[in-house]
Amino acid sequence: MAKQTATGKRRPRSGMKRGVLSRDKLIAAAIELVDDEGADALTIRALADAVGVTPMALYNHFSSKRDLLAAVAEHIISGAQFDGQHADWREQIHHCFGVVRNLCLRHPGLPGLLEQDGAAPGTAFGPMEVTLRALQSQGMNELDSVRTFFLLIGYTLSQAAYQARPVPALEPSEKIRTERIAGRGYGAVERIEMPPTWDFDASFAFGISLILNGVEATAQKSSPGGDQRPSRRRSARKEGN
Amino acid sequence: MAKQTATGKRRPRSGMKRGVLSRDKLIAAAIELVDDEGADALTIRALADAVGVTPMALYNHFSSKRDLLAAVAEHIISGAQFDGQHADWREQIHHCFGVVRNLCLRHPGLPGLLEQDGAAPGTAFGPMEVTLRALQSQGMNELDSVRTFFLLIGYTLSQAAYQARPVPALEPSEKIRTERIAGRGYGAVERIEMPPTWDFDASFAFGISLILNGVEATAQKSSPGGDQRPSRRRSARKEGN
DNA sequence: ACCTGAACACCGTTCAAGT
DNA sequence: ACCTGAACACCGTTCAAGT
Numbered sequence: 321m322a323k324q325t326a327t328g329k330r331r332p333r334s335g336m337k338r339g340v341l342s343r344d345k346l347i348a349a350a351i352e353l354v355d356d357e358g359a360d361a362l363t364i365r366a367l368a369d370a371v372g373v374t375p376m377a378l379y380n381h382f383s384s385k386r387d388l389l390a391a392v393a394e395h396i397i398s399g400a401q402f403d404g405q406h407a408d409w410r411e412q413i414h415h416c417f418g419v420v421r422n423l424c425l426r427h428p429g430l431p432g433l434l435e436q437d438g439a440a441p442g443t444a445f446g447p448m449e450v451t452l453r454a455l456q457s458q459g460m461n462e463l464d465s466v467r468t469f470f471l472l473i474g475y476t477l478s479q480a481a482y483q484a485r486p487v488p489a490l491e492p493s494e495k496i497r498t499e500r501i502a503g504r505g506y507g508a509v510e511r512i513e514m515p516p517t518w519d520f521d522a523s524f525a526f527g528i529s530l531i532l533n534g535v536e537a538t539a540q541k542s543s544p545g546g547d548q549r550p551s552r553r554r555s556a557r558k559e560g561n
Numbered sequence: 562m563a564k565q566t567a568t569g570k571r572r573p574r575s576g577m578k579r580g581v582l583s584r585d586k587l588i589a590a591a592i593e594l595v596d597d598e599g600a601d602a603l604t605i606r607a608l609a610d611a612v613g614v615t616p617m618a619l620y621n622h623f624s625s626k627r628d629l630l631a632a633v634a635e636h637i638i639s640g641a642q643f644d645g646q647h648a649d650w651r652e653q654i655h656h657c658f659g660v661v662r663n664l665c666l667r668h669p670g671l672p673g674l675l676e677q678d679g680a681a682p683g684t685a686f687g688p689m690e691v692t693l694r695a696l697q698s699q700g701m702n703e704l705d706s707v708r709t710f711f712l713l714i715g716y717t718l719s720q721a722a723y724q725a726r727p728v729p730a731l732e733p734s735e736k737i738r739t740e741r742i743a744g745r746g747y748g749a750v751e752r753i754e755m756p757p758t759w760d761f762d763a764s765f766a767f768g769i770s771l772i773l774n775g776v777e778a779t780a781q782k783s784s785p786g787g788d789q790r791p792s793r794r795r796s797a798r799k800e801g802n
Numbered sequence: 803a804c805c806t807g808a809a810c811a812c813c814g815t816t817c818a819a820g821t
Numbered sequence: 822a823c824c825t826g827a828a829c830a831c832c833g834t835t836c837a838a839g840t
Contacts, residue, residue: 321614364814376815377824382802385814434677435722445747452749462753464767466733471768475712481676482715492707506686508693512703526705527712533782541774607831616803617834626833 342390343381346371350392351427359429362392393433394443395411396423402446410532416450417528424480431481447473457489458539468535475527483520491518584622584632586613591633592668600670603633633676635684637664643687650695651773657691658717666722667687672722688714697781709776716768724761732759 349370354362368375382388406414424430455465493514590611595603609616623629647658665671696706734755
């Protein structure tokens with residue numbers, strides 16, 4: 321489980337006196353807290369309480385709460401395998417963001433942690449690597465593959481955050497039903513007949529598929545006519561939209 | 562500017578004694594606070610201070626902080642025109658989410674408010690209406706158009722939130738450059754040569770276009786071969802991924 | 803009906819002190 | 822090196838009281 325300190329600062333080089341505390345133990349306790357009671361339950365004081373220690377003791381292991389949050393997020397993510405080894409690039413991306421999503425659902429606090437203060441450092445590099453390889457294997461240029469990665473990760477996190485809300489936040493279908501009364505001039509919204517319960521899995525799969533269809537369509541639009549440089553596959557630099 | 566009280570509870574039916582306070586004034590002050598100092602600066606106490614009153618006085622106008630946040634979000638959104646009256650459905654959607662995005666950039670606290678506690682009630686109905694109409698005009702069924710709406714709104718909010726961070730949170734390009742050293746086995750990530758500054762506008766336009774390309778491609782995939790019901794255009798119910 | 807004042811149960815963090 | 826204890830400057834909210 322490799323001791324990679326996110327800050328890289330004060331790694332205890334010898335065998336730490338007698339592990340009453342320690343970064344790893346604190347992170348484990350923090351994850352338990354988040355999983356059981358939500359991201360808001362992870363406070364310095366609550367964590368100190370959970371491990372039977374004074375709040376200030378934590379500052380020997382984390383320089384701030386932000387540092388703690390980043391460490392928790394990184395620990396959760398570092399255990400995941402985003403590369404599904406699929407031959408098909410579409411399956412590869414589907415797998416990758418399925419893993420991201422499952423991580424978020426298993427640890428409901430994760431999206432909140434990632435959005436916090438920009439507490440995700442090298443954290444997103446795993447999914448990014450898989451995505452860039454998959455897209456560039458289809459001939460997409462660097463800039464556009466990074467943009468597409470942001471599209472995929474943004475969508476995935478926002479949907480997972482929505483689904484994993486502490487109080488289920490009204491499922492979309494019920495939300496619509498409840499508020500529909502107030503709707504004025506919202507014909508299309510009022511006309512909707514939603515299923516009794518929202519199928520988040522199917523909805524997410526649909527969204528990713530649609531994006532991947534968009535990738536294929538976008539590639540077809542830019543390549544057949546205007547591929548000026550015939551040599552390497554890393555051509556097609558610009559092209560806004 | 563219509564007196565629509567979000568809660569619908571205690572609307573002061575007569576002309577309010579002498580408007581020292583009032584929901585509208587408080588909302589205006591709250592927006593100013595959020596715009597100037599970020600979403601975190603909007604606290605009950607700070608708002609009370611800004612209008613020269615005791616914190617508890619606010620509870621005569623809002624039942625809780627959540628209620629206040631919802632009112633602020635709704636006021637910001639209610640002033641926007643999401644329907645650009647474009648004939649082309651793609652332009653229509655582009656305009657709609659461009660407006661959402663501009664709202665978020667002009668009021669940096671907005672994405673935070675919307676993600677909060679599910680504080681967006683009928684708030685999303687404007688963009689939803691425009692999107693559903695546009696998509697259904699292309700023959701997309703109800704379920705899929707709602708799913709696509711969630712894709713569009715999720716992407717838009719996540720990108721705007723990222724861009725509008727209090728401290729610019731490291732632009733993507735710089736983030737990559739800074740962290741690249743630590744990257745192990747992230748070949749594609751390390752190989753990236755990003756432009757000196759990230760063009761958020763172009764990136765967003767690319768993302769929306771890609772999604773719309775995906776909409777067209779998805780429609781083509783489901784209609785030509787397998788349209789079992791020839792009658793109405795609201796066919797093609799299922800089709801997972 | 804609207805506002806004040808004191809208080810409660812929380813936060814993250816600093817500082818000085820112990821061992 | 823690691824932990825404690827008291828304190829500071831904050832939160833949202835309740836409760837009792839004023840007008």
